[in-house]
Amino acid sequence: MRNLVQMYLENSGFRCVHASDGTDALKSMKEKNFDLVILDIMMPFEDGYVVGSKIRAFSQVPIIFLSAKGEEWDKVRALQLGGDDYIVKPFSPGELVARINAVLRRTAHAKNDEERVSLGKITIDKKGRSVSVEGDAVALTLKEFELLVFLVQHQGHALSREQLLEFVWGMDYQGSLRTVDTHIKTLRMKLGTGDYIQTIWGVGYKFEVPES
Incomplete structure (x- = not known):
């Protein structure tokens, strides 16, 4: 068949x-x-x-x-x-x-x-691989961008560090789970807010647009 x-x-x-x-x-x-x-x-x-x-x-x-x-x-x-x-x-x-x-x-x-997505203050242009917050451009590395897009694609779902590491960095990546934590920390800093990327204790992280 x-x-x-x-x-x-x-x-x-x-x-x-x-x-x-x-x-x-x-x-x-x-x-x-x-x-x-x-x-x-x-x-x-x-x-x-x-x-x-x-x-x-x-x-x-x-x-x-x-x-x-x-x-x-x-x-x-x-x-x-x-x-x-x-x-x-x-x-x-x-x-x-x-x-x-x-x-x-x-x-x-x-x-x-869906090539251009606006979520609260954040706008993601997938085709142009760019991100802005309230109209101001945010410079992200390739992995930071891919991590943000992956979180947004699974908005509202708690994703484990293992899932994020595997599907953003790949199955063969030999780094530790701390890689995910470090990139999340940097992403929050660059976006200027930690409200969008939530820590789910004992699991990992979740992207959620905060209620205004």
Whole structure:
């Protein structure tokens, strides 16, 4: 099935990477950037629901679930976990490609809308890689910028130091968790306020716009 799907998509101009199970898929996702994930529900070790929820813990990449299970509850569960579409086997190559293109069009539009984000006094221009506070530019290093964007993308969610270290610095980074604390401290200083980045004792940090 993986080989067939890859053949369909490459014939339609996509570049593909496939994984034999959820563990391999998660490893690939943390090493490379992908525009979309096609996730089978029935997989060895961990099913697609588990893998989908793990992906959603660190990425908003579009997910299309594939399954031979066509019951309404299966579809609802997949969509509740953050899936963008659900395709029941058997399916035609044309349907698969059409669904992928539809999801990519929707997410591309959403990404364009979110390239410039204003949160309270802070404005983040993702495309221009710039940050300002009440109109005044703030000079951030690359990692400070990526850390701030990652926190904002998960606004309202408590993120552990381990998560921040892994997904901002990468799985192979050999530094300590203190790296995260140091960058958070510097970010607060440069932003001129500690209200936006909250310390969640025993867990890590959370980005939240303070009530005015």
